[in-house]
Structure formats: structure tokens, C-alpha cells
Amino acid sequence: MAKDLPPTFTDPPRPEAAQTLLALLHAQGEVARLSEREQLYSSLLDSVNAVLWAFDWETRQVLYVSPAYERLFGRPASLVLADYNEWRDAIYPDDLEYAERSLAQVLVKGTVEDREYRILNGAGEVRWVSDKCYINQQREGDQRVIIVGIAEDITEKKQLEGELHRLATTDVLTQSSNRRHFFECAQQAFDNARIHGTPLAFLLLDIDDFKLINDSYGHQEGDQVLQRIADSGKAVLRRGDQFGRIGGEEFAAVFPGCTAQMAEQIAERLQREIQCLSFSHGQQTYGVTVSQGLTGLTDEDETLDSLFARADAAMYRAKRQGKNQIVKG
Template sequence: MAKERHPSIQTGPPRPEAAQTLLALLHAQGEVARLSEREQLYSSLLDSVNAVLWAFDWETRQVLYVSPAYERIFGRPASLVMADYNEWRDAIHPDDLDYAERSLAQVLLQGTVEDREYRIINGAGEVRWLSDKCYINQQREGERVIIVGIAEDITEKKQLEGELQRLATTDVLTQSSNRRHFFECAQQAFDRAREDGTPMAFLLLDIDDFKHINDSYGHPEGDQVLQRIADSGKAVLRRGDLFGRIGGEEFAAVFPGCTAQVAEQIAERLQREIQRLSFTYGQQTYGVTVSQGLTELSDQDTDLDNLFGRADAAMYQAKRQGKNQIVRG
């Protein structure tokens, strides 16, 4: 006797519409998985980038997006800047705020600004340098203006640049300006004084009998003398004056906006400060003196070399007259 087939149980291949539904479901699950993987990949990439990706609505002054690096670089919660753009403004170094805002506005005219560099003060109170490039993301006329950008922390690069600049412009032994940098700055001061019609004084200073110090006590002792005299120069000179070591035992100073009378008072203070220095070698104590030549800018001076030449001649006259004195030339 034949077995009776239950009407609800389907045998044989599935109906075509059921197969299509199953395939669609499997395809959808695959798309979801791929989207999830892609989202995880994007998230991982954004986490690894040490720069802040950001988007800003120009009209509403609203930050639309900041990447995870914002909290690492700014040291502040991202939720605060998303709620109030002033959080970003308040983090900018006060001396750089005007520039940061003006350079951001330039993107409206140029479409892109790639040379913005400014400082921020992060949540820990540290000063950081940012290179902040920005672009307009407006596709069609009439659409709202969205500015997007990438702010990279370049603090280490700036520190390296500063150190290289210091090495290029500083005398290694005395930490004062080296000859090349001193004369570059002196030339700029000379040009400004000529253009503005303001006074300027030039001073040369040479250590008396320095060869005797090196021969008697050794070069390390001579190096200490140079360092102490450089320290005295930096302590006595005014803010804005230039001071540098331009030769073995020779130093120079430029006094912008200063007459020879006022510059001579400063040179006298420096002379007294150096005379008070005391050095010890073994059981022996000794001091040092300097000879100084001073001159000022005149209407006939067309070149910095004119001042340098007169100051040099005055300094050698001070040597011939017995040393340890100031001669004006």
C-alpha cells in the first residue's frame, strides 16, 4: 500500500521565488559584513593618523566633524568642539589667533589654503605647532559652504628647525651671535636707521692680553673667560641691542635707536662689569680688562663697513693708549 504524502512537506527542488529570496538574503548579509569591515577599516585608519581631519560649516560656524586625533593633539573632548566652535578658537595661542582666523577666511577667495601654521595650547597647557591645510567642499553654486581640512602636529619639526637655526646663527662656545648672523642683523639695523632717520651706535670690544691668558693658563681657561664676558654682554645690553662674537677674542654690539652718548654709558657699565669678573687657576686669581671702540651713524655713512672701520680704529687706539678704556671714533 502506498504511503500518504503530508501536504505541508515540500519535496524536490525549492520554488524559484524562494531561491531568489534566499540568495537576496545571503547577498544582503554579505553587503552588511563588507560595510562593517569597511567601516572598521576607516575607523582604524582614522585612529592611526596623527592629524585632525575636520569639517566646518562657514555660515553657521559649526564644527561638523573632527577625527579621533583631535583629542590626542588638543587634549580636549571632541564633544565640546562639536558643540561650540569657540572651543577651537580658545585653544589657539593668543599671538596667533588673528592670523589663524584671517588665513581661514582666505579659503573663500582662493578655494584652498595650504601654508597655515599656528600654535595652540592644549589641555595640558603645552604649546603645540599645527600645519592646518583647508579646502572648500562646495560642489554647486548656492550650496552651503563647507570647509574641510587636515591639521597636523608639526611641533617636533618646528623644534628641529629652531635648533638648526640656533646652530647656524650662534657661536657654540659663548652662545652669542656668530659673526655671520651678527653682521646680517647689524646690516638690517643699519638699513632701518638710514631709512627712518634714527640714530644707531656700533661698538667693538677686544679682550686685553688674551694670548697671555691662553699661554699661561691654557685654552680651556681662555674659553671660560670668553664665556663669562659674553654673559656680561648679554646681561648689560638692552632688549633689542645686538651682541655677538665676531673673532677669537673680539665681540661687537649694535645699539639701534641709540646715540653715541647713551651707548657710551652702556659700554661703561659693561667695562665695570668685566672688571669685576674674577678667575681662579690653581692657587692664582686673576682678572681681565677690555678695550672698546665706539662710533655712531652719521649722514655720510652709506655702508655698515664705514661704522665698523671707525669702531675698529677707535678700539686699536684704546689699545695704544694703555688698554682697559673706551675710545669714541
């Protein structure tokens, strides 16, 4: 009986072996492609500076956070995956109620794209976060509510916004409110006082003989006087009062909820504070005085302009009566 001879390189491959080999090569190719795809996804997620996250609403479980979580929050991802309160506890206390309420709104709206709140990262730094969230598309029959989102660090943007707001509302020289911002705040205080029937006082202040200071000592010296007057105003006024430079050497203040008697006491303290200021130019020292016009809201006042006009008239009476005094209007 003839023995089977071993196959040689010239023997054609058996069909079963060829199919097995092709299947093996195909499988290896699929594995390689999947591995490359996973590496690509992993590389992309690692390079994205925003936190991608998924959250199970019913179980209060964080299902996924991308690698940026640890960079933004400064905490291990394993902790927040084990306990949602890790994320919740990182939210700045004053913003916690808003962050939770706005997250719940996604159940009604389907998407919430205007969530901004602060967090305290692992190093104790306050960071601003923009945290958009969406309801994930559910498969038919799946009752779970999965919320997905993207959280970005917007701290630099917020700082820039704050600086732009400061520049838009602040007098550059004195760092007090500029004219536009002062009158916007005064109008708001006036409207609130009218609506709620609460007292309101309005004060105008003008530096006496300021032109003489500029002419005698120079504008740089005049600028220093303006800065010191503004500092005095900010030191004397109460929390919630508004103080600003409304033009040249003229300042104004508004006192919400302040009776006429209390406003007069504040104006007198300011007068004394300014009288105590001392300036020097070369070997010469000098002081400054101010004239103030003070008035309060009455039932007849229908606009802020009427208070401003009355305080302005009182201030000019103070000038005519010898300066360095407070006149009520």
C-alpha cells in the same frame, strides 16, 4: 479530496522561495561588506595621527573631527562639535589673529597649505600645528560653504628647526651671536636707521693681552674668560641690542635707536662689569680688561662697513693709548 503533502528534501525549491533566499543572502552579504568597510574606515581614521575636520563657514559649526582631535587638543570631541569656540579658544593668543585670517583666505584661494600656529592643549602644553584647509567640492545648487582640513602636530619639527637656527646663528663657545648672524642683524639695524633717520651706535671690544692668558693658563682658561665676557655683554645690553663674538677675542655690539651719549654710558657700564670679573687658576687669581672702540651713525655713512672701520680704528687707538679704555671714533 487529496491533501497537500509536505515538501520533502527531494522536492525542488519553489522559484519564489529561491529568489527570496537569494535576495536575503545578497542583502546579508552587502550588510557584512558595509560593516567591514565601516570598521576599516574607523580603524584607519583612528590610526591617523592627524586631525581630519570639516567646518560650515556660514553657521560656524564644526561638522566633523577625527579621533586624533582628542589626542592633539586634549579635549573631548563632543565639545568642539557643539561649539566652534572650543577650537578657537585653544589657539595660542598671539597666533589667534593669524589663524583666523589665514582660514578666511581659503574662500579666495580655494586652498591654504601653509598655515602654522600654536595651540594650548588640555594639559596646558604649547603645541605647534600645521593646519591645511580646502573648500569642499559643492554639489550643484548647494549654497553651503564647507571647509575641510587636516591638522598635524609639528611640535618636534619646530623644535628641530629652532635648534638648527640656534646652531647656525650662535657662537658655540659663548652662546652669543656668531659673526655671520651678528653682521646680518647689524646690517638690518643700519638699513632701518638710514630709512627712518634714527640714531645707531656701533661698538667693538677686544680683550687685552688675551694671548698671554692662553699662554700662561691654557686655552681652557681662555675659553672661560671668553664665556664670562659674553655673559657680561648680554647682561649689560638693552633689549633689542645685538651682541656677538666676531672672531678670536673680539666682540661687537650694535645699539639701534641709541644716541652717542647713551651708547657711551652702556659701554662704560660694560667696562666696569668686566673689570669686576675675577678668575682663578690654581692658587693664582687674576682679572681682565678690554679696549673698546665706539662710533655712531652719521649722514655720510652709506654702508655698515664705514661704521665698522671707524669703530675698529678707535679700538686700536685704545690699545695704543694704554688699553682698558673706551675711545670714540
